[in-house]
Amino acid sequence: MATRKLRAFKRWMKQRGIECSDALDLVLTPRYGSSSSFSVSVRAVSDLHEGDVVARIPKDSCLTIKTSRACHVIEEARLDGALGLAVAIMYERSLGPESSWFDYLQLLPISEPIPFLWSNQEIDTLLAGTELHKAVKEDKGIIYEDWKECVQPLLVSASSELKSEYFGIEQYFAAKSLISSRSFEIDDYHGFGMVPLADLFNHKTGAEDVHFTSLSSHDESNHDVDGGHGNDDGEEMVEDKSAAEGFLEGNGSFCQSDLECSSSSEEDTTILLMIMVKDVKAGYEVFNTYGSSGNAGLLHRCGFTEAHNPYDIVNLDLELVLKWSYSLFSCRHSRRRLSLWRKLEYSGCVSQNSEYFEISFAGEPQLELSVLLYIMLLPEESYQELDLVVSSEGDHDISQSGSSSRKIDVAFPKISEMNKNLLLTRSVCGALLSLADIRESLYGSNTLEDDIEALNKCCHIKEPKLYYSLMLRVCERRILEKFRSFASCNVHRTAAKQAMQRRKVKRSII
Numbered sequence: 001m002a003t004r005k006l007r008a009f010k011r012w013m014k015q016r017g018i019e020c021s022d023a024l025d026l027v028l029t030p031r032y033g034s035s036s037s038f039s040v041s042v043r044a045v046s047d048l049h050e051g052d053v054v055a056r057i058p059k060d061s062c063l064t065i066k067t068s069r070a071c072h073v074i075e076e077a078r079l080d081g082a083l084g085l086a087v088a089i090m091y092e093r094s095l096g097p098e099s100s101w102f103d104y105l106q107l108l109p110i111s112e113p114i115p116f117l118w119s120n121q122e123i124d125t126l127l128a129g130t131e132l133h134k135a136v137k138e139d140k141g142i143i144y145e146d147w148k149e150c151v152q153p154l155l156v157s158a159s160s161e162l163k164s165e166y167f168g169i170e171q172y173f174a175a176k177s178l179i180s181s182r183s184f185e186i187d188d189y190h191g192f193g194m195v196p197l198a199d200l201f202n203h204k205t206g207a208e209d210v211h212f213t214s215l216s217s218h219d220e221s222n223h224d225v226d227g228g229h230g231n232d233d234g235e236e237m238v239e240d241k242s243a244a245e246g247f248l249e250g251n252g253s254f255c256q257s258d259l260e261c262s263s264s265s266e267e268d269t270t271i272l273l274m275i276m277v278k279d280v281k282a283g284y285e286v287f288n289t290y291g292s293s294g295n296a297g298l299l300h301r302c303g304f305t306e307a308h309n310p311y312d313i314v315n316l317d318l319e320l321v322l323k324w325s326y327s328l329f330s331c332r333h334s335r336r337r338l339s340l341w342r343k344l345e346y347s348g349c350v351s352q353n354s355e356y357f358e359i360s361f362a363g364e365p366q367l368e369l370s371v372l373l374y375i376m377l378l379p380e381e382s383y384q385e386l387d388l389v390v391s392s393e394g395d396h397d398i399s400q401s402g403s404s405s406r407k408i409d410v411a412f413p414k415i416s417e418m419n420k421n422l423l424l425t426r427s428v429c430g431a432l433l434s435l436a437d438i439r440e441s442l443y444g445s446n447t448l449e450d451d452i453e454a455l456n457k458c459c460h461i462k463e464p465k466l467y468y469s470l471m472l473r474v475c476e477r478r479i480l481e482k483f484r485s486f487a488s489c490n491v492h493r494t495a496a497k498q499a500m501q502r503r504k505v506k507r508s509i510i
Helices: 002-015 069-078 081-099 102-107 120-124 132-151 167-183 243-249 256-264 295-302 319-326 331-343 369-378 381-392 404-411 424-439 447-458 462-509
Strands: 024-030 036-045 055-056 183-185 193-196 210-216 221-224 271-277 314-317 349-351 354-358
Touching: 002 024, 002 102, 024 193, 036 081, 069 210, 081 102, 081 132, 081 193, 102 354, 120 132, 120 462, 132 167, 132 256, 132 295, 167 183, 167 193, 183 243, 193 271, 193 462, 314 319, 314 424, 314 462, 319 331, 319 369, 319 424, 331 369, 369 424, 424 462
Parallel strands: none
Antiparallel strands: 024 036, 055 271, 183 193, 210 221, 210 271, 314 354, 349 354
């Protein structure tokens, strides 16, 4: 069955003008140990070289709001973005074999196993303590409200066209999962869309082999295409027009006569190209990249994680910092110190109405967190002096200075050249260690060693949800270990400096 679907998809690609290099092979692999569910990967049949154009995809072959037969329904309802595309996918699926994308949609899974499709019990059990726990539960609520407010009314207003069984909440969640993990932002006209063939390349963080880009044949300008499988680093992958022009002139992997016909008949259209950005030997898989995303982002958007992902971070909510402060100081003390920090125009990162600080992959805290802790721990007299300085400087509109270095100089006159180490006093480092413990406690009673043991016993094919959630937990907790080491090392460094200073004073007295 799966092999027949793949053959039908290849025939469909030819009918829609999608050209795939003979040097690429589409390979079926079982999904999650099932004998009836498969995924597709792309491998090199022969050696591929940087600059090779391996695919040409006309934009009208992509499933978008504009190309879907539901375009009028979607636009009349004033739906756009991912919401409108989800309606387009559901509508095309409702058409069955009559859909222009039937053979493409048949090759895709009904849904991808991303966390907002998990049950509430699975989310609470598997994601507890991780970066995703709160975000996924919020996502589920938002997606449901979108369906209720925007999709459900379509069944009444367009009842003669829409088959209700294809537009239920489960179908909407399924379509949203495909968009989250597979869609690309094509251009201003099409917006987000499903791009056949391009969405079959698997992801590898920071190690893409092929890049997805667009070429307008009438102006021969190259543009990166962003999206679920696109590069979001903002780098221009096509440094000159030679590869694209060579493709239009004819490529050994394609039929020359077909290229001449298509380039002459589509003179004013835009095509999408897939171009190799590094060499790949025959027999190896060819990877795209979904961007520079940590494991929380990958699991959230695509349903998987990677070991040793260099873009991993751990977030530490401002609420946890205040919880720590309330355990040591009065509410009044904590609020006043937080207010001074904000006067200095500091803030954490903000997402979904939550403010937090990032702990890097190397375990280093965000500068703004160190500044806040420094202020929280200042002796009252020093705090009063600092508050007075900031208030008087504020009268001269220092807020217009803008740069972090200026804010540091104003707040802490003794700190020059943004010397972060001066913020890492013994008490600040102690606070960082306490915060690491508070953050760690969110994972529950299991230790990091328990999670590592469970991960080693788990199979990503048979138990993907458990495996990838454990991978996320382990990666986050290892960052917290580095965070502790960072704080501990600075405690010892500070103690050594103080001891050295005491010895100098003692010698001077003698």
